Structure formats: structure tokens, C-alpha cells
Amino acid sequence: MTLSVIASCALAGLDAPAVRVEVHLAAGLPAFSVVGLADTEVRESRERVRAAIANAGFEFPAGRLIVNLAPADLPKESGRFDLPIAIGVLLASGQIGLPELAPGRRAAAMASSLSRLVMAGELSLTGALVPIAGALAIALAVARRQPDAELIMPAASAAEAARVPDLHVVGAATLADVVSHLAGTAVLPRAKPARVDKAPAPPCLSDVRGQTAACRALEVAAAGGHSLLLVGAPGTGKSMLAQRLGGLLPPLAGHIALEAAALASLSRTQAPPYGARPFRSPHHSTTSVALVGGGSRPQPGEISLAHHGVLFLDELPEFNRQALEALREPLETGKVAIARARHRTEYPARFQLIAAMNPCRCGWHGHATRKCQCTPDQVVAYRNRISGPILDRIDMQVDVPSLGAAWVDASAGQRSADVAERVAAALAIQEKRQGGSNATLDTSGTDRHCTTDPAARELWKESMINLNWSARSAHRVLRVARTVADLAGARKINAVHLSEAVQYRRPGEQPR
Structure with a gap:
């Protein structure tokens, strides 16, 4: 697969508009471009994703990589697009697959399984997932827009997002955990809502x-x-x-x-x-x-x-x-x-x-x-x-x-x-x-x-x-x-x- 599409979300106030993370891998001199009205933090994801993929035990592909964040006229900011970009790169380079299926059915099955996935998460250089701001706002928007979706986030953010009832949220600690979940070699458990701290008694x-x-x-x-x-x-x-x-x-x-x-x-x-x-x-x-x-x-x-x-x-x-x-x-x-x-x-x-x-x-x-x-x-x-x-x-x-x-x-x-x-x-x-x-x-x-x-x-x-x-x-x-x-x-x-x-x-x- 030289083209992959992963669903993610931007943030606009309390709303979280849907964003398609499209990754295309083509032959040519090595290059890594991010387009689609990306802010500084999103453009910097190139270096974070490159290091995270290598340190997670995968190979960063040699070739011309173009990442498009659609729609192009919607501003994109923060590091929450790191995870979908990294997964898109690994999919486009063929490093995530479904080994139990015949090769002819692999691409169609992968596209079908990805259709209900929504990802948001920032990556550290080690490949660990870092909590993001606005996790609950993203979960509310996803539940409203696509109730049957599976939302993949960093573990700490997933516990916050899991407060939204009837939304399937899973939390991961590293990029490798997400890859194993997608490949079917391991299953990430459904996140449990974060523990509610007891509020101190207000003054009387x-x-x-x-x-x-x-x-x-x-x-x-x-x-x-x-x-x-x-x-x-x-x-x-x-x-x-x-x-x-x-x-x-x-x-x-x-x-x-x-x-x-x-x-x-x-x-x-x-x-x-x-x-x-x-x-x-x-x-x-x-x-x-x-x-x-x-x-x-x-x-x-x-x-x-x-x-x-x-x-x-x-x-x-x-x-x-x-x-x-x-x-x-x-x-x-x-x-x-x-x-x-x-x-x-x-x-x-x-x-x-x-x-x-x-x-x-x-x-x-x-x-x-x-x-x-x-x-x-x-x-x-x-x-x-x-x-x-x-x-x-x-x-x-x-x-x-x-x-x-x-x-x-x-x-x-x-x-x-x-x-x-x-x-x-x-x-x-x-x-x-x-x-x-x-x-x-x-x-x-x-x-x-x-x-x-x-x-x-x-x-x-x-x-x-x-x-x-x-x-x-x-x-x-x-x-x-x-x-x-x-x-x-x-x-x-x-x-x-x-x-x-x-x-x-x-x-x-x-x-x-």
C-alpha cells in the first residue's frame, strides 16, 4: 500500500472537526512534506515521527513522503497528529499488515478495518505516546459524529475520553502497541474512565x-x-x-x-x-x-x-x-x-x-x-x-x-x-x-x-x-x-x- 488514509480530529473551540490524514509514499529522492494548513507544531511532527518510528523498532521508508491533512482550509495545530501520521507512514510502507488473510484481500480488509478508527496522540522521540489537550472535546465530537468509532489515544488521555458513554476508547502507551493492535497480534483493552476525585467540602x-x-x-x-x-x-x-x-x-x-x-x-x-x-x-x-x-x-x-x-x-x-x-x-x-x-x-x-x-x-x-x-x-x-x-x-x-x-x-x-x-x-x-x-x-x-x-x-x-x-x-x-x-x-x-x-x-x- 503506497497510500493510506487515517481519521483524526482538529480542534475548533469545543468542536473537533474531522481530519483525514493522507500519507502517500512514492519513489524518488528522500523527502518528507506535510501540507494542509499545518501549524508549526504539526510541521515539526516530521522529526518526531521519524525518530519515533526508528526507536519503536520499525524502518523509516526511503522515498518521497507526502502527508496531506484534509480539508486543506481548516487550520491544524498541536502534536495530536503525530500518531495518525506515523501509522499512515507504516501502512504506506507496508510495515503493518494482516498476515492471516490472503494477499489479494489484505488491502481491502485493512481499509475496512481502518474506516471506524480515529486516532489522536503526540509522540515522543522514544516512540512513547504523550497525553494531549482536549481529549474529552475530541471524544464528544467523535461520539456525536460516528457513534460506532474506535478512538485510539495515549493511555492518560483515553481515561479522560472514556467518560463519554457508549464510545469505544482504547489507550496505548507506545507506537508499537498501536501497531500490534492494528496487526491483530495484540489487543488493546478498552479504556476505563479516569477515577473521580472527591471534591473538598465547600465552605458553609x-x-x-x-x-x-x-x-x-x-x-x-x-x-x-x-x-x-x-x-x-x-x-x-x-x-x-x-x-x-x-x-x-x-x-x-x-x-x-x-x-x-x-x-x-x-x-x-x-x-x-x-x-x-x-x-x-x-x-x-x-x-x-x-x-x-x-x-x-x-x-x-x-x-x-x-x-x-x-x-x-x-x-x-x-x-x-x-x-x-x-x-x-x-x-x-x-x-x-x-x-x-x-x-x-x-x-x-x-x-x-x-x-x-x-x-x-x-x-x-x-x-x-x-x-x-x-x-x-x-x-x-x-x-x-x-x-x-x-x-x-x-x-x-x-x-x-x-x-x-x-x-x-x-x-x-x-x-x-x-x-x-x-x-x-x-x-x-x-x-x-x-x-x-x-x-x-x-x-x-x-x-x-x-x-x-x-x-x-x-x-x-x-x-x-x-x-x-x-x-x-x-x-x-x-x-x-x-x-x-x-x-x-x-x-x-x-x-x-x-x-x-x-x-x-x-x-x-x-x-x-
Whole structure:
């Protein structure tokens, strides 16, 4: 066989488009060319493949080798094409065969057996297989595109990919192991899913003393997936509250757990235990590219790594203005599209935003006992660092007051486990009613599911007029009221539910 074709995958966001690795061996002066919009790492595979084949006990063929990565207009990067290229070279040079078949049937049988194989793996010079990034994203795409496929990967990556149900994944330690598997002289066992580490117990809400209203706001935010802004003086417990949100949310399961883990695998960052809600807390010096994703080779940002989890922005006004403005579309759509001159990449970003800020630069504006050192103009300038469109997209904006000496004698709050039970019950109601949390409802879904009684509707209209809300703000208040009603087990929103939701957007507690 002088021509071989092996299936592999590229990566484009969370998708993994199919790539055909075509290897042609022809007579002529020795040469080794890789074509098909290959990046530097892929072009360097020539030296890795040459050394790996020799050190694995095979002969690198003398002749003109051309490797084509099709389709030609799809960018290819990383070393994950090393394994399919090496196998293609060995097939084209006739070093992998099916000895039990008659020679006339060998080529057809080999082509048939390869049709359901998909390979991805980086090679070391010794012939060992090196783990790759994005293994879970590749497995999800292969399972969606070709459910009967057999995916061959490095052993460590295969354990990660094996989390995808009903996909046949095998792991190999070396190139020689893969060759033996293809030749039928040895069979690679099916990979077992990686062991799930037990997530550490999240901090408990009972640690928060005295902030009853803020704890209630946190419960409502958790029960509906709503974004939340906490405003208060230093030391009032804003960060403490935000860090306890994860303990109120149910663990991830099924497809959403796979999706969150796949995003973590793309970034090569320390991923949370499988099934645990991501909690990302970037520093306020974070750039817009690091926050929303991007780069010459687009990578997921903090908002995508917080997909189905929590994004906590502490000291919100200190963030770069450009970085904050880049949150506008993801907060609305739950995804981020990164466009470059040659391609476009899209990442999911359905995160729950929790932000915290001081009322002014010195932090003591409006404090009962401490005097603010800021002038009125400085207070306004500090608050104006957060634009109106960003504030309009934050569902709940609440005050976290300073308790002073009363904090010492304040009683402990409710346990996270007790609050989590109510949150889980409310989320189950929403999932059954509309297939998602209240925060994800669009305009038509809000009209359909956020039904009010006459008194609540009149209160909603009056609040809209008196508080000068935009249509977006009015709908967000209605969705928060729907969550309050779900926590109470009510089918319709009444005036009590709506009045509580209105309190979470009071003008006096907004930072503008």
C-alpha cells in the first residue's frame, strides 16, 4: 500500500472537526512534506515521527513522503497528529499488515478495518505516546459524529475520553502497541474512565453571621441561576458570601458535566473534580482576552472555564473597562464568538456572575460610624467605572451592610446543606417547567412562564415607571420574582414575590 488514509480530529473551540490524514509514499529522492494548513507544531511532527518510528523498532521508508491533512482550509495545530501520521507512514510502507488473510484481500480488509478508527496522540522521540489537550472535546465530537468509532489515544488521555458513554476508547502507551493492535497480534483493552476525585467540602453558609438579607439574596440567586452584585464596605462579608455560592448549587451530571470537563481539558489548567461546579475568580488585573478568551490561536477564557459554574469578580470597578464591556454579549447569550481573519471560534459561556464592590474608592461611603474620605465627584467617578449596560444585565444588586460590634453577638446563618435542598427543589421545578433555570429564559419564555396575578402585575408596572427601568431590567426582575415564587412553591407570581424581587434592584443599592 503506497497510500493510506487515517481519521483524526482538529480542534475548533469545543468542536473537533474531522481530519483525514493522507500519507502517500512514492519513489524518488528522500523527502518528507506535510501540507494542509499545518501549524508549526504539526510541521515539526516530521522529526518526531521519524525518530519515533526508528526507536519503536520499525524502518523509516526511503522515498518521497507526502502527508496531506484534509480539508486543506481548516487550520491544524498541536502534536495530536503525530500518531495518525506515523501509522499512515507504516501502512504506506507496508510495515503493518494482516498476515492471516490472503494477499489479494489484505488491502481491502485493512481499509475496512481502518474506516471506524480515529486516532489522536503526540509522540515522543522514544516512540512513547504523550497525553494531549482536549481529549474529552475530541471524544464528544467523535461520539456525536460516528457513534460506532474506535478512538485510539495515549493511555492518560483515553481515561479522560472514556467518560463519554457508549464510545469505544482504547489507550496505548507506545507506537508499537498501536501497531500490534492494528496487526491483530495484540489487543488493546478498552479504556476505563479516569477515577473521580472527591471534591473538598465547600465552605458553609453558616460561617456568615448576621447578613440575613444578603444570605437570602444568595439563595435566590442560586435557585434561579441569577447574576448578583454585592455592594458594601470592606470586611462586610461580600467575598465570603460569593465563595459559598458553589455549596448551594447541585453537582453537575450527564452532558453538562462532560461539557464543563471538556472546556477544562482544552486549557490545560487545573480542573475541578469531575462533576463539581467550576468556580473562577480572576484577579482584577486580568485582560479582556484572558477573561473572555482569544489570542492568535483562540483559547477559552475565564468565562468559558466557568461554564455551568460561578465567575466571581471581586473589586469589580478595578477591572479593565474593556474587559468588563466584553461581558455584555456572553451575559445575554451564554456563549462567546471569537472572530479572527482566517477563522471563527465559538465557546460556551453559560456562567453565573457574582461580583463585589465597595461603595467608593476608600470604601466607607454611607458607613454608620466611619467617615468617607472621598469627594462627591470621586464617589461618582468610582461608580461610573461600571457602565450602565453592564449593570442592566446584572439581575440582582444588593447591599451588604456593615454590622459593627453587633457582628460579635450575631447568630450563625443557615447551613449550606439546608439551603441547597431548597435550591435543588426550585431548580427541579424550573427544569420540569421550561427545561432550564429562570435566568436562561428569553423574552417569549418569560411571558409564558412568569405569569402574575393582577396585584403583582400592577406592582410590576408601577415599579417599572417609578424606578425608570429598561425593558431588560423589567424582564430580569420578573424572572427573579419567578424564582422567589418557585422557592415558595407557588404556581403564580404574587405581589409578595414581586416586591422581594424589586428590593434586589433598589436604586439606593445600585452603584450608579
